[in-house]
Amino acid sequence: xxxxxxxxxxxxxDARFQPGFEQKAETHAPRPPAPVAGARDRAAHDEAxxxxxxxxxxxxxxxxxxxxxxxxxxxxxxxxxxxxVLIVGGVAVAFWANGLNYSQSxxxxxxxxxxxxxxxxxxxxxxxxTVGLATGVGLLFRRAMSWSPPE
Amino acid sequence: xxKRNPWIGALWTIGVVxxxxxxxxxxxxxxxxxxPPGRPDPGPVVGFLQALADTLKGPALLVGFxxxxxxxxxxxxxxxxxxxxxxSR
Numbered sequence: 001x002x003x004x005x006x007x008x009x010x011x012x013x014d015a016r017f018q019p020g021f022e023q024k025a026e027t028h029a030p031r032p033p034a035p036v037a038g039a040r041d042r043a044a045h046d047e048a049x050x051x052x053x054x055x056x057x058x059x060x061x062x063x064x065x066x067x068x069x070x071x072x073x074x075x076x077x078x079x080x081x082x083x084x085v086l087i088v089g090g091v092a093v094a095f096w097a098n099g100l101n102y103s104q105s106x107x108x109x110x111x112x113x114x115x116x117x118x119x120x121x122x123x124x125x126x127x128x129x130t131v132g133l134a135t136g137v138g139l140l141f142r143r144a145m146s147w148s149p150p151e
Numbered sequence: 152x153x154k155r156n157p158w159i160g161a162l163w164t165i166g167v168v169x170x171x172x173x174x175x176x177x178x179x180x181x182x183x184x185x186x187p188p189g190r191p192d193p194g195p196v197v198g199f200l201q202a203l204a205d206t207l208k209g210p211a212l213l214v215g216f217x218x219x220x221x222x223x224x225x226x227x228x229x230x231x232x233x234x235x236x237x238x239s240r
Binding site: 090091094095098125126129130132133134137140141143144145147149150 | 153154156157158159161162165166169202203205206207209210211213214217218221225
């Protein structure tokens with residue numbers, strides 16, 4: 001619609017200030033027909049100086065950000081998964097290493113691969129569970145520190 | 152009425168439960184260390200719980216005490232912020 005109208009306007013000046021210009025009543029206000037660069041810059045400068053510029057005319061970085069939910073941080077979900085995997089994995093590794101104890105002789109064999117893996121499991125299970133629990137508690141601390149009382 | 156932070160309440164609960172639970176699990180588990188002669192086998196379920204307690208008691212104690220220390224730090228920070236906001240008398 002505006003495109004047709006724009007052809008009837010003088011392209012040297014902003015169409016909004018020319019007779020016959022009608023603002024469409026849409027959610028997304030239509031951009032005025034692009035005038036020549038000099039006229040557009042001048043109009044924008046005047047509006048900015050008088051504080052009459054509409055919010056949609058502001059540059060994206062100047063417009064106020066839209067209100068969104070509570071901090072949709074993708075890393076937070078990753079951390080929850082990381083914590084759960086560490087806790088469950090640590091317990092599972094400990095049980096596996098303990099079970100391996102009864103399936104082989106402790107005297108013969110020396111340093112075999114199962115024994116090395118068993119030692120690694122015993123060494124890793126404690127820190128894994130500790131860091132997993134600490135990650136979960138840390139995420140709760142993050143919630144507690146960003147909490148604000150409802151109005 | 153001032154609203155309390157529910158996350159801090161949850162963290163206090165978690166910290167205390169972790170410390171008390173881990174300590175209790177350790178004490179319970181230690182009763183199996185030197186069984187008197189003739190004591191029957193506790194069974195697979197108790198054996199599983201014993202192994203679980205053995206795995207979890209150390210990390211739970213560490214994280215529980217760490218949680219309580221972190222909460223005290225958080226309360227100290229909030230107290231300092233309130234103190235700086237108040238006008239000087």
